[in-house]
Amino acid sequence: MVDPRVTRRELLAAAAAAGMACAWPRNESEAQGFLANLAPEEPVEATMKRLFAGRPVREGSAVMTLEAPLIAEDGGNVPVAIEIKSPMTPQSHVKAIYILSDKNPRPLNAKVNLTPACGQAYVATNIRLADTGDVRAVAEMQDGALLMVKRSVRVVVAGCAA
Amino acid sequence: MLGQVRIKLPAGIARGSVARVRVVCIHPNERVERQSGKSVDKNYRFINRVVVSYLGRDIAELDTATSIGENPAFTIPFRATEPGPLKITFFDTHGSRFEGTAEVRPS
Numbered sequence: 001m002v003d004p005r006v007t008r009r010e011l012l013a014a015a016a017a018a019g020m021a022c023a024w025p026r027n028e029s030e031a032q033g034f035l036a037n038l039a040p041e042e043p044v045e046a047t048m049k050r051l052f053a054g055r056p057v058r059e060g061s062a063v064m065t066l067e068a069p070l071i072a073e074d075g076g077n078v079p080v081a082i083e084i085k086s087p088m089t090p091q092s093h094v095k096a097i098y099i100l101s102d103k104n105p106r107p108l109n110a111k112v113n114l115t116p117a118c119g120q121a122y123v124a125t126n127i128r129l130a131d132t133g134d135v136r137a138v139a140e141m142q143d144g145a146l147l148m149v150k151r152s153v154r155v156v157v158a159g160c161a162a
Numbered sequence: 163m164l165g166q167v168r169i170k171l172p173a174g175i176a177r178g179s180v181a182r183v184r185v186v187c188i189h190p191n192e193r194v195e196r197q198s199g200k201s202v203d204k205n206y207r208f209i210n211r212v213v214v215s216y217l218g219r220d221i222a223e224l225d226t227a228t229s230i231g232e233n234p235a236f237t238i239p240f241r242a243t244e245p246g247p248l249k250i251t252f253f254d255t256h257g258s259r260f261e262g263t264a265e266v267r268p269s
Contacts, residue, residue, distance in 0.1 A: 033206035033255030038194070039227065041201070077231040101229065105194075105201075109229045112238075117221040119180035119241030126231035128193065159193075159231070 044100055044107040044136075051098065051108070052146060057138060060084070060147025066137045068151045072129060075159030081124035082137040084147070088114075094121035096140040103133035128159035163188055167262025169250060175242045177268035183214075186235040187252045187260055193228050209234050211253040216266070217246040242268040 031037075039047070048057070067081040086094045093116045099109040109127045121139065129135070136150045166188040175181045192206045212224040212234075222238050240248065245267050252260040 030257035031205050031255070032210055033192070033204070033208060035194070035201055035203045037255075038206075081237070104229050106227060106229060109227055111225040113223040113225075115221050117216065117219065117241060118239045120182075120239035122182065122237070122239045123224075124184075124235075124237035126235050128229045128231055159229075 039106045039108055041105040042107070044102040047100060047107040048138075052138075055144070055146055057146040057148045059149075060139060061149050064137065064139060064147055064149045066135065066149045066151050067124075068135050068153050070152075071154045071156065073156050075129040075131075075155040075157055077126045077159070078129050078135075078153060078155075079124065079126050080135060080137075082122065082139075082149075084121035084139045086121040086141075088116050088119055088121060090116050091142075093142050094139050095142050097121065097123050098138040098140070099123075099125070099127060100136045100138065101127065101129050101133070102136065103129065103131035105130065129153060129155045130158055131155055165189065165252075165258060165260035167250060167252060167260050169248070169262045169264040171248070171264050171266065175266065175268045178241065178243060179268075180239050181242050181266075182237050182239045183248060183250075183264070184235065184237045185214075185250045185262065186233055187212075187262075188233055189252065189254065189260070191228065191230055191232050191234055205255065207254055207256050209252050209254050212236065213251045213253075214238050214240070215249045215251075216240050217244055242266050244268070 063085040065083050072078040084094050097112040100107045112123045132154045134150045139147045168186045170184045172181050191208045195202045208228045214222040247263050248266050249263045
């Protein structure tokens with residue numbers, strides 16, 4: 001029961017405050033989907049510059065593979081797999097794999113942070129592609145070196161990826 | 163069902179070998195809507211973070227965007243050193259958290 005010393009006015013004020021607290025996002029993690037929290041719409045060169053700040057990106061096809069279909073029937077679900085030959089020891093491992101799609105309004109699909117406990121530098125996922133164009137994977141080594149491979153994918157039905 | 167996490171481990175993992183775990187989270191992973199070319203601003207619901215932990219230690223962490231397909235699926239390698247739990251947690255932009263655990267039994 002309500003304590004008799006609490007007045008009706010106080011009770012109503014408390015109830016209103018509680019209602020406000022529920023309606024308002026309790027913390028930032030509940031409202032991360034607004035455009036302001038998404039990566040900006042930009043060409044892929046701008047994304048590369050934002051992520052890597054002009055650090056040199058070397059061609060990596062000697063140690064890196066990017067598997068993607070030549071023709072994607074549905075741009076909304078395109079399987080991609082990236083593998084980098086790496087011993088994955090604390091001294092020499094792949095720190096992160098970036099998946100970017102050149103023709104998407106927001107080119108970065110995912111950043112995958114790996115540790116030596118993974119044992120391999122590999123990731124596979126299903127991405128959305130807005131249009132026919134290159135898909136690129138960038139591997140960041142523990143010493144900061146960057147390697148990149150590209151594959152061209154023809155998209156039949158756009159995935160309207162944003 | 164929203165937020166169901168399915169984990170598939172390969173059969174017969176040898177101790178100390180590298181195995182690849184495949185995980186799917188049932189989730190709409192909303193894409194940005196456009197009206198006459200302009201993006202609509204609202205709180206889109208999509209997975210923005212995935213954490214893979216094995217034996218209680220985080221081994222991989224993924225930052226993901228709306229441009230991952232519906233029902234996001236990932237294949238992640240890990241070295242099966244000890245028997246123990248492999249836990250994969252998905253976080254979305256509405257503050258939800260979806261979790262799946264598989265028991266690794268290397269032989």
